[in-house]
Amino acid sequence: MVTADQGRAELRAHAHDALTRARTRTLALSDCVEDAELTAQHSPLMSPLVWDMAHIGNQEEQWLLRAVGGEAPLRPEIDSLYDAFEHPRAERPALPLLPPDEARSYLAKVRGHAFRVLERAELAGRPLEADGFAFGMIAQHEQQHAETMLITHQLRRGPAALSAPPPPAPPDGSGPLSSEVLVPAGPFTMGTDDDPWALDNERPAHRREVPAFCIDTVPVSNAAYLRFVENGGYADRRWWSAAGWDHVRRNGLRAPLFWRREHGGWWRRRFGVREPVPEAAPVMHVSWYEADAYARWAGRRLPTEAEWEKAARHDPGTGRDLRFPWGEAEPGADRANLGQRHLGPAPVGAYPQGASPLGVRQLMGDVWEWTSSDFAAYPGFTAFPYREYSEVFFGPSYKVLRGGCFGTDPVVARATFRNWDHPVRRQIFAGFRTARTPAPEEAA
Known part of the structure; x- marks a missing residue:
């Protein structure tokens, strides 16, 4: 019989793996091109890749660090910049977005805090935390944005930046x-x-x-x-x-x-x-x-x-x-x-x-x-x-x-x-x- 502690440990490991897999993919989709490609808008239908990067971090900060972990905001001043409802995709290149290196640094800092929140979370009780829901929601959110980043790669012009077996x-x-x-x-x-x-x-x-x-x-x-x-x-x-x-x-x-x-x-x-x-x-x-x-x-x-x-x-x-x-x-x-x-x-x-x-x-x-x-x-x-x-x-x-x-x-x-x-x-x-x-x- 699996004890409550064992169950929480397995759930933490599952959430950790889902979050890690998502981040590996986000970085792979952004590190394969030059910074100028990250800040460019390859189609008015899509955001610049650098917007997706920082948006992923901002959502993680809002839900895992603040809502689950009860931590003080790291970058509250950028919340509105990365609000998808406040700024349509076609307008995002004109915003004062975090540059690529700063976006990467922000992603890493938020993730470090998020893993600490995961380690101490009860993963039970209130609905947002029960069964690791918030961690699963954020892993899914990042993967959904990774897919939109993949669409942006399809829309961009220039030599191939991605490869995979058939x-x-x-x-x-x-x-x-x-x-x-x-x-x-x-x-x-x-x-x-x-x-x-x-x-x-x-x-x-x-x-x-x-x-x-x-x-x-x-x-x-x-x-x-x-x-x-x-x-x-x-x-x-x-x-x-x-x-x-x-x-x-x-x-x-x-x-x-x-x-x-x-x-x-x-x-x-x-x-x-x-x-x-x-x-x-x-x-x-x-x-x-x-x-x-x-x-x-x-x-x-x-x-x-x-x-x-x-x-x-x-x-x-x-x-x-x-x-x-x-x-x-x-x-x-x-x-x-x-x-x-x-x-x-x-x-x-x-x-x-x-x-x-x-x-x-x-x-x-x-x-x-x-x-x-x-x-x-x-x-x-x-x-x-x-x-x-x-x-x-x-x-x-x-x-x-x-x-x-x-x-x-x-x-x-x-x-x-x-x-x-x-x-x-x-x-x-x-x-x-x-x-x-x-x-x-x-x-x-």
Whole structure:
């Protein structure tokens, strides 16, 4: 039997590891370029990398040092500079930001205090401290910003600054894949009350009755999406919502972001490298409008958020709802493409060991997947520990994405985690899979 002291020691070690892994990644994404690249704004859609660095430290100071540790502020004068709601991304380069060396020093100083707070924390009692929630929240926050920094690296011009081995191909002998699976009608538990580091928008767990539906076994590939492009999909009003068609016309969209047609073929730019579009990989850098249009063209639709989560978590054979598609074990390199181990998604059909009980693959990692659903509160939602994490974004302006991508860390990757963004966004590492409502005789 694990004693209370042993349990706290294990929780401290888990939090320490999550925080350390996040910081290692933050520094790797900032140390690989010159300081001038850190202070530049590579796109008005993104902050300068140096803003993300100090913002990460400021959030850690506010929540771990001040809120949990009760310590006096280290740098209260910079709180407003690094308030994401006070200063839009496009305006941040004009702010008196900490220069790179000072930002690094600030990160290190805050982290030293945070580890001391962790060592003396009870990790019980008040909700912010129970089960190490605040430490998990900050580790997840840093990893989410590391992913936005990775997006900035994709948007920056110039020679490649990052490298990683290619993702694995589907193993030989992994078996033929059907194009879709039928998910039977019935209830499942959506959201969670059990995961101690789950964020407020994942709570509370609640029962959902979901009619039968069919969902793609794998994400839509570049090859499949290319057929839509070359079939004139971007020029055909029939496939687009009114808002989507207006967006396509006003911005002259013809293909996914970073794609170019050259010398009789399609090429893309990926982290400073120019390469042919890999047809076997999931399509990426498409907006919700593009995903929705493709699905209509294919005679299908995007899955709802509830359908996506049921396909990813529910085991019809046992009636259980799992933490991950494959079960309860933490994500490993054999189950999902996560944690920036690679710099792109694996070919469709990879990671058979990460499949759901119904045989749906690549639900975690590779590409974020657009759903048809607006970002909304679950029944009984309570904002915690602050409204600005989720509640202020609820509404029809944001669409839900699920599953994580190759740049998502495992501390964030769980089948209940919810991401959201505007339907026009294309710089994010987003793709999709499609679904359909089966005929009554199919669902019987």
